[in-house]
Amino acid sequence: MNNYFVYIILCENDSFYTGITNDLMKRFDKHKKRKGANYTKMHKPLKYISVWEVENINLALKIxxxxxxxxxxxxxxxxxxxxxxxxxFNEEKKQNIKIKSMNKNKLNKINKILNEENKK
Structure with a gap:
């Protein structure tokens, strides 16, 4: 079973982009290269600002x-x-989903790696 991530990216105009992936590094690279979503083609993505991990793609799509x-x-x-x-989500949808929040330290490490790769 492959886990999926639901994420929010901060874009250069202080807007947010929400998406899903099973590989955070590859997905952000696509956004940066303007090969991701139409929104991030027009609004430069800066960094991940929140990430959640879920069990499957169906749950990721719902979230x-x-x-x-x-x-x-x-x-x-x-x-x-x-x-x-x-x-x-659980209160509004009357569900009890399993969702793991990524802590800020791990998120900062991912953004640091992405930032270093973009400088190359």
Missing amino acids: EYYIKTKSKNIKTLFIENNRLLKKY
């Missing part, structure tokens, strides 16, 4: 859609306290 339907204020809450996504 991605859920996040995309929320206002920027709610997305900001999820970014500031990434455990709130699970709480809000």
Whole structure:
């Protein structure tokens, strides 16, 4: 079983892009090279600002859609306290999903590696 990641990227105009992947490094590279989503072709992606890990692609797609339907204020809450996504989703959808929030230290390490690779 392959785990998937649901992520939010900060773009250069202070907007957010939400997506899913099973490989964070490759996916961000595609966004940077303008080979990812149409949104990140027009709005330069800067870094991952929140990442959650889930068990399968179906759950990842549901959570991605859920996040995309929320206002920027709610997305900001999820970014500031990434455990709130699970709480809000479970309460609104009457489910008990398994979702693992990536801690900020690990997220910073990933962004640092991506930043170093982009300088090459």
